[in-house]
Amino acid sequence: MTLINRTVRLRLSALVAFLVSSLFWQATLSQEHEKPLLQPFSTASTLEPEWQPLEFPNIDRTSEYQLVQDNGEQVVMASTDGGASGLIARIRVEPGDQLMLRWRWKVSSVYEDGDARSKDGDDYPARIYVAFEFEADKAGFFERAKRKAAEALFGEELPGNALNYIWANRLEKGEIVPNPYTDTTMMLAVESSNEKAGQWLTAERNIVADYRKAFGAEPPALVGVAIMSDSDNTGESAKAWYGDVELLKAP
Structure with a gap:
């Protein structure tokens, strides 16, 4: 060579x-x-640390969440019986011009006494909670002071506005109403009534468009996404199943 x-x-x-x-x-x-921006339930070996318990003061009874198999796919099953808690993924995402949220869910039933317009009826067999960064420069003095006191009590920074995508009890599909406890949280009925209970349904929402419609402003950074099944106000019980929850940014 x-x-x-x-x-x-x-x-x-x-x-x-x-x-x-x-x-x-x-x-x-x-x-x-x-x-993926959010840990898929379908491939998770455990829920934590990506999905952490979301619990509330003065509510001793919590909902239960576990990974289960449903028709050959791994999903999260939630059980609630007079309690309230959720699972939250704490992330930070700038929404940009478009940010899509897509998920699959199924419920056993809605609540007979559920009503998104009243505190006594503010329970849902299934909801997707989307939290946004608090914008201190747009808040008044008393709001900022109240938040500082709450953060000192809870030991963590609290989010600002929130969108709740709910499987409603009485609202019409597509209807948006303020939460009866606070107008910084808006409730958007993606599904409603028992008509499709027991069926797997897929939902997709444009978070940016929904925020603009609900709050009349551009959304700040997204700081958390949670699933939640609660029944502490009505005292009723239900089960819900959550498939993968996906955040899809515009290309």
């Missing part, structure tokens, strides 16, 4: 090694880029 041929072979080998390394690196970057 001549020296020239050996040199050519070495250069070709080096080129091939470089190309293979580059392709592997690009594939790794692509996988990282495509990593």
